[in-house]
Amino acid sequence: MNTMLYKSLKLFVIGSAIAVSSVISMTAPVLAQTQVRKMNTTIVANLIKDSLKGTQLHLHNLGSKSGSSYHKSNSSYIQFGKSLGGNKQIFTIPETKVDAGSYGWLRYYVNDVNLSSFDIKQDGNRFKVTLLFEGNGTELKGYHTAKFVDFGDSGAPDVEMGNMRLDVYLTPGNDSQGRLIYNQVEVNFDANIQAGGICKFKTINFCGNSYKRQIAVGIENAVRAQLDNPITRNQLAAAFSPVMKALNIGKITKVYIQGSTMFVEYQ
Secondary structure, three states, rough: OHHHHHHHHHHHHHHHHHHHHHHHHOOOOOOOOOOEEEEEEHHHHHHHHHHHHHEEEEEOOOOEEOEEEEHHHHHHEOOOOOHHHOOOEEEEEEEEEEEEEHHHHHEEOOOOOOEEEEEEEOOOOEEEEEEEEEOOOOOOOEEEEOOOOOOEHOOOEEEEEEEEEEEEEEEEEEEEOOEEEEEEEEEEEEEEEEEEOOOOOOOOOOOOHHHHHHHHHHHHHHHHHHHHHHHHHHHHHHHHHHHHHHHHOOOOOEEEEEOOEEEEHHH
């Protein structure tokens, strides 16, 4: 190959490479750089607490007798404060049926139990919202039903629930819009339960854990369903959005807790 031809080919290759490189640099998308914001979990807990101010939670499912049941549907509700839109969500707590053997059935209904106060703090990699309730002295009304004879109110002791507490565990995360939300929801109800000053009635141990869990499960499932739905998640995400904006936090891609710090990755 003569010298002039070699130089011409070399210039052609270099020029082509530069041209291709220019096209690539002009058309390739620029990826947003991930940034991290560290937030003290106590501050985050206080933000959640502020957003929940004014929230009402009413637990009730006692109604008039219909057939063999005194159950009333759609008589419980959770109503959030102004910062979460003030929306009222109505829900149903199922009745609790206790098998009393040959005596028949004891049916229990939640009677006018209301949220009195709440607090929130970090619990490992999540936040724990503790809801405290108060009742009217007879939190569970009992009624007796049987195949042949119903003794009604007189056939089943009423149940008092003291120190009623509902612990709600929320794991922080992000949604598809890049907003701060909670992902997993866990709910645990607990109370000191006693039936008319007695522990045992017929075949039932009212002071035992199995009976307490039977009552608690219905309350837990009903409250969990209200918290673990798109409407509630969206309301809390909307309440947090102005705070994230004020901190110059863009689209959130990951949220996690280590120690006493919540890490928020965003673009």
